[in-house]
Amino acid sequence: MINIGDIIFQLIAIIIPVLSIAAVVFFIRSSKKKTEQLDRIEEKLDRAIERTIGK
Secondary structure: OOOHHHHHHHHHHHHHHHHHHHHHHHHHHHHHHHHHHHHHHHHHHHHHHHHHHHO
C-alpha cells in the first residue's frame, strides 16, 4: 500500500525541477523579446533622427 505522504513527496520532487526549468526558459525568452523590442525602437529612433537632421 502506498502512503499519501509518499505520493505528495514524489509529486513535489517532480514538480520543483520542472518549474525551475520552465522559469529559466521563460526568463531567457522574455529577455530575448525585450532585446528585440529595444532593437526595433532604436531603429525607429535612428530613422526619425535622420529625417530630422536631413531637413
